[in-house]
Amino acid sequence: MNSLDVVSDVLVIGSGIAGLSFALKIADSAEVVLITKKEKAESNTNYAQSGIAAVLSPSDSFEAHVKDTLVCGDGLSKRAVVEKIVREGPTRIQELIELGVKFSRTAKGKLDLGMEGGHSKRRVVHAKDLTGQEIEAALLNAVSKSPSVKLFENQIAINLAIKQNRCLGCYALDTEKSVVRNFIAKITVLATGGIGRVYLHTTNPDIATGDGIAMAYRAGATIMNMEFTQFHPTYLYHPNEESFLISEALRGEGAVLRDRRGRQFMGDYHPMKELAPRDIVARAIDQELKKSGDNCVFLDISFKDSQFVRSRFPGIHGKCLSFGIDITQNPIPVVPAAHYCCGGVRTTIAGETDVKNLLAIGETACTGLHGANRLASNSLLEASVCAHYAAKRCIELLKKKPLSKPFAPWEPGTAVNIDEAVVITQNRDEIRRLMWNYVGIVRSNKRLTRAKKRIALLQEEINQYYWDFIVTPDLVELRNIALVAELIIDSAILRKESRGIQYSLDYPQKLSVAEDTLLRARIKSL
Ligand SMILES: Cc1cc2nc3c(=O)[nH]c(=O)nc-3n(C[C@H](O)[C@H](O)[C@H](O)COP(=O)(O)OP(=O)(O)OC[C@H]3O[C@@H](n4cnc5c(N)ncnc54)[C@H](O)[C@@H]3O)c2cc1C
Numbered sequence: 142m143n144s145l146d147v148v149s150d151v152l153v154i155g156s157g158i159a160g161l162s163f164a165l166k167i168a169d170s171a172e173v174v175l176i177t178k179k180e181k182a183e184s185n186t187n188y189a190q191s192g193i194a195a196v197l198s199p200s201d202s203f204e205a206h207v208k209d210t211l212v213c214g215d216g217l218s219k220r221a222v223v224e225k226i227v228r229e230g231p232t233r234i235q236e237l238i239e240l241g242v243k244f245s246r247t248a249k250g251k252l253d254l255g256m257e258g259g260h261s262k263r264r265v266v267h268a269k270d271l272t273g274q275e276i277e278a279a280l281l282n283a284v285s286k287s288p289s290v291k292l293f294e295n296q297i298a299i300n301l302a303i304k305q306n307r308c309l310g311c312y313a314l315d316t317e318k319s320v321v322r323n324f325i326a327k328i329t330v331l332a333t334g335g336i337g338r339v340y341l342h343t344t345n346p347d348i349a350t351g352d353g354i355a356m357a358y359r360a361g362a363t364i365m366n367m368e369f370t371q372f373h374p375t376y377l378y379h380p381n382e383e384s385f386l387i388s389e390a391l392r393g394e395g396a397v398l399r400d401r402r403g404r405q406f407m408g409d410y411h412p413m414k415e416l417a418p419r420d421i422v423a424r425a426i427d428q429e430l431k432k433s434g435d436n437c438v439f440l441d442i443s444f445k446d447s448q449f450v451r452s453r454f455p456g457i458h459g460k461c462l463s464f465g466i467d468i469t470q471n472p473i474p475v476v477p478a479a480h481y482c483c484g485g486v487r488t489t490i491a492g493e494t495d496v497k498n499l500l501a502i503g504e505t506a507c508t509g510l511h512g513a514n515r516l517a518s519n520s521l522l523e524a525s526v527c528a529h530y531a532a533k534r535c536i537e538l539l540k541k542k543p544l545s546k547p548f549a550p551w552e553p554g555t556a557v558n559i560d561e562a563v564v565i566t567q568n569r570d571e572i573r574r575l576m577w578n579y580v581g582i583v584r585s586n587k588r589l590t591r592a593k594k595r596i597a598l599l600q601e602e603i604n605q606y607y608w609d610f611i612v613t614p615d616l617v618e619l620r621n622i623a624l625v626a627e628l629i630i631d632s633a634i635l636r637k638e639s640r641g642i643q644y645s646l647d648y649p650q651k652l653s654v655a656e657d658t659l660l661r662a663r664i665k666s667l
Contacts, residue, residue: 143323143550145320145321145550146322146324146325146547147174147293147322147324148325148326148545149171149172149174149291149324149325149545150171150172150173150326150327150328150545151164151167151171151172151174151326151328151329151535151539152173152174152175152176152311152324152325152326152328152330153173153174153176153330153332154176154177154298154311154313154329154331154332154333154353155175155177155184155332155333155334155503155505156175156181156182156184156292156332157185157186157277157332157334157504157524158184158186158273158276158277158280158503158521158524158525158528159334159502159503159504159505159524159525159528160175160177160330160332160502160503160528161175161277161281161284162280162525162528162529163330163332163528163531163532163535164284164287164290165240165280165284165287166528166532166533167532167535167536168287168289168290169289170536170539171289171535171536171539172289172291173290173291174293175284175290175291175292175293176292176293176296176298176313176324177293177294177295177296178296178297178298178316178348178352178614179294179295179347179348180295181281181292181294182274182277182278182281183346183347183348184277184334184346184348185273185334185335185337185346185348185349185504186273186276186521186524187273187274187277187346188273188274188345188386189272189273189521190267190270190271190272190456190457191255191265191267191270191272191388191389191390191393191517191518192244192255192265192266192267192268192272192390192518192521193230193234193237193265193266193267193272193521193522193525194206194230194257194260194265194516194518194519194522195227195230195231195233195234195264195266195522196227196231196264197230197231197234197254197264197266198254198262200262201262201263203224203227205261205262206230206260206262206264207223207224208261209259209260209516210223210227210510210516210519211223211512213259213418213511213512213514213515213516213641214510214512214513214514214515214516214641215512215640215641215651215655216512216513216640216651217509217512217513217640217641217655217657218509218510218511218512218513219508219510219512222490222508222510223509223510225490225526226490226522226523226526226527227522229526230522233522233525233526234252234266236525237276237279237525240279240280241279241282242275242279243268243275244266244268244272244275245266245267245268245269252266253266253267254266255267255390255393256390256393256416257389257390257392257393257416257517257518258389258392258393258413258415258416258417258418258419258517259416259417259418259419259516260516260517260518265390265393265517265518267390269452269453269455269456270388270390270453270455270456270457271455271456272521273521295315295316295317296313296314296315296316296322296324297316297352297614297617297618298311298312298313298324298333298353298356299311299312299313299314299551299612299617300312300356300359300360301356301359302323302325302548304546306495306496307496307497307498308328308329308360308496308497308498308499309325309326309329309545309546309547309548310323310324310325310326310329310545310548311323311329312324312551314612314613314614314617321550321551321553321612323547323548323550323551325546325548326545327498327538327539327543327544327545328498328499328535328538328539328543329498329499329500330492330499330500330501330531331353331486331499331501331502331505331506332353332501332502332505332528333351333352333354333356333503333505334348334349334353334503334504334505335349335351335481335482335504336349336350336351336354336370336479336482336625336629337349337478337479337481337482338350338351338573338618338622339351339370339479339572339576339622339625339626339629340370340478340577340581341573341574341577342376342476342477342479342577343376343384343478343480344373344376344384344385344386344478344479344480345384345479345480346384350618350621350622351621351624351625352617352618352621353485353486353505354367354482354485354505354621354625354628355620355621355624356621357486357494357499357501357505358486358624358628358660358661358662359624360496360499361495361496361661361662362487362495362496362499362501363486363487363494363659363660363661364484364485364507364628364659364660364661365484365485365486365487365507365657365658365659365660366483366484366485366507366512366632366657366658367484367485367625367628367629367631367632367658367660368484368629368632368633368635368636368643369482369483369484369511369512369513369514369641369642369643370479370480370481370483370580370629370642371419371420371480371481371482371483371514371515371642372419372420372423372477372478372479372581372582372642373386373389373477373479373481374419374422374423374425374426374475374477375387375388375389375391375392375398375426375440375475375477376475376476376477376478376480377460377461377464377474377475378436378437378474378475378476379464379474381464382460382464384478385460386478386480387457387473387475388454388457389419389517391440391442391454391457392415392416392422392440393416394442394453395442395445396415396440396441396445397414397415397440398415398425398426398439398440398441398475399438399441399472400433400435400438401433401435401438401439406425406429406438407425409425410422410424410425410428411425418514418516419514419515419517419642420514420642420644423477423582424582424583424644426438426475426476426477427477427581427582427583430476436474436476437474437475437476438474438475438476439472439473439474439475440472440473440475441473442469442473443468443470443471443472445469447469447470450468450469451469461473477582479576479577481515481520482504483507483511483512483513483515483641483642484507484658485501485504485505485506485507486501486505486506486507487506487507487657488500488501488502488507488527489508490508490527490530491527491530491531491533491534492506492530492531492534493534495661498538498543500531500534500535502524502528503523503524503527503528504520504524506527508523508527510523511523512641512655513640513641513642513643513655514641514642553612555609556608556609556610556612557609557610558610558611562615564602564606565606565613568599568603569615569618569619569622571599572596572599572619572622572623573622575592575596575626576592576626576629579592579595580592580626580630583644583646584633584643584645584646585645585646585647586634586645586647589630589633589634590634592626592630593627593630593631593634596623596626596627597627599623600623600624600627603620604620606619628660631660632658632660633645635658636648636658638650638651638652639651640652640655
C-alpha cells in the first residue's frame with residue numbers, strides 16, 4: 142500500500158444529487174469516500190431551477206406522467222424503467238422534505254406544483270427558481286453529519302483502475318497538492334454528471350466535461366444514445382454571461398417568445414406553442430434565427446403582475462437585473478444552448494454497468510428513462526430514484542464480500558510540465574465550436590463527416606500531450622471532452638433517422654423500429 146492510497150468500501154465520484162443521495166443511503170452499511178473535482182457544491186444540481194417532476198396532486202396520475210415521459214422519449218424510452226421511476230417519485234420527494242429541503246408551498250401550505258413543457262399536469266415541485274441550490278445544500282448538510290462518509294474536495298478522477306473487467310477504484314489528481322492518489326474501493330460509483338461543456342454554448346457549469354462517461358468508455362463499459370444532447374431553448378444571451386439558464390417555468394407561467402419585431406412565432410411550429418417539448422422550441426428558435434440573421438429572440442413575461450414575477454423567479458429576476466434587464470418591464474434576450482445529456486453509461490435502474498463493481502447514476506448514466514428526449518424536470522427525479530436503487534444493489538454486492546485490491550501507483554513516465562498551456566485552451570475552444578457548428582440542433586451527413594475528421598486529428602494531438610506532459614486538470618478534461626465529442630459524433634452518424642432531439646436534414650423521417658445506439662471500446666488504457 143502506498144502512502145498516497147485512500148481505501149474505502151465504496152468510492153463515490155461526484156457530489157451532485159446522485160452522488161450525495163447515494164452516499165447518504167449507503168452510509169449505515171459501509172465506509173464511504175466521496176471525491177469531487179472542485180468545491181463540493183459545484184455541480185449541475187446546484188444550478189437546477191425549475192424543480193422535480195412527481196405525481197403529487199389528486200388531479201394527476203402515474204399513468205399521465207408515464208405517458209408524458211414516453212411521448213417525449215419518442216419511442217426510445219423503456220416503459221418498465223419509466224413506470225418504476227415515476228411511481229417512486231412521491232416517496233423520494235418526501236424523503237428530500239424530511240432531509241430539510243424547503244419546497245415552495247401555496248398559501249394553504251400545500252406543495253406549489255409548477256407546469257413545464259411536455260407535461261399534461263402541474264407536477265413540478267420547486268424551491269422558487271433555486272431548487273437545485275436548496276437540494277444540494279440539504280444533501281451536503283446531511284452528508285456532513287454522517288461519520289461514515291469522508292468527502293474530499295479538489296480531487297479530479299483521471300481514470301478507473303480496471304483488472305479483468307473488474308473496477309478496483311480510480312486514480313485521481315489532488316489539484317491542490319498536485320499528486321495523483323489511488324482511491325481503492327470494493328465498489329466504485331460514477332456520479333459525475335453531464336457533458337454540456339463539450340459545446341460552445343451551454344447552461345452547464347465548468348465541471349460538466351463528461352469525465353464519467355469518458356472514464357467508463359475507456360474501462361470497457363457500453364455507452365448508449367450519446368447523439369441525444371438536449372438543447373435548452375432559452376439561455377440568457379449576454380456578452381458577459383457564459384451559462385445562465387432562463388427556466389422553462391417562465392413559459393409554464395405564460396411567458397411568450399417573440400422575434401426582434403415583437404412577433405410571437407411559436408404558433409407557426411406547434412399547437413402547444415411555448416409549451417411544446419423543448420426540442421421543438423429549440424429548433425423553432427434556431428430556424429427563426431437562421432431566417433432573420435438575428436443573434437437572439439426574446440422571452441417576455443413583463444405583462445404579468447410584477448410582484449408575482451419577482452417572488453416566483455427571484456434568482457432569474459436578480460441575475461437579469463445585474464445585467465440591466467428588469468424582466469418585469471422588458472423581454473429577456475435568449476438563445477438555445479446545450480443543456481442535458483440523455484445518453485450516457487448504459488445501466489440498469491440500480492446503476493449496474495457492464496464492468497463488475499462499477500455503478501453509474503445520475504446524468505452520467507443512461508437507464509432508458511429519457512429515450513430520445515428528456516421530459517423537463519425528470520432528471521433530478523431519475524438521479525434521486527436511481528441513487529436509491531443503486532444503494533440497495535450496492536449493499537447486496539458488498540454482502541458478496543468483494544475484495545479491495547491495491548493497484549499500481551500512477552506512472553508519470555517521462556512526462557514533463559506542459560510548456561504552453563495555450564495548446565490546451567486552443568484545442569478545447571476548437572472542439573466546443575466544432576460541436577456547436579457541426580453537431581448542433583440540426584444535423585447533416587456533411588457536417589457530421591467533417592466533425593468526425595476534425596475530432597480524429599484533435600484526438601491524436603491530445604493523446605500525444607497526455608503521454609508527454611504531467612497531468613493537469615485542464616488536460617484531464619480536454620482528453621475527456623474530445624472523447625465525449627467523438628462518442629456524440631459517432632452516435633449521431635449511426636442514427637439514420639430523425640427522432641426526439643436528433644434532427645437530421647438527410648434523414649427527416651423516423652424509422653419504424655426504435656433502437657438504441659450502443660458504443661463499446663476495446664480497453665484503451667489504464
Ligand atoms: C442550469 C441547469 C438547470 C437545470 N434545471 C433542472 C431542473 O429544473 N430539473 C431537473 O430535473 N433537472 C435540471 N437540470 C439537470 C439536472 O440539474 C442534472 O441532470 C442533475 O443535477 C445531475 O445530477 P448528477 O448528480 O448526476 O450530476 P451533477 O449534479 O452535475 O454532479 C456531478 C458531480 O461530479 C463531479 N465530477 C465531475 N467529474 C469529476 C471528476 N473527474 N472527478 C471528481 N468529481 C467529478 C462534479 O464536480 C459534481 O460534483 C438542470 C441543469 C442545469 C445545468
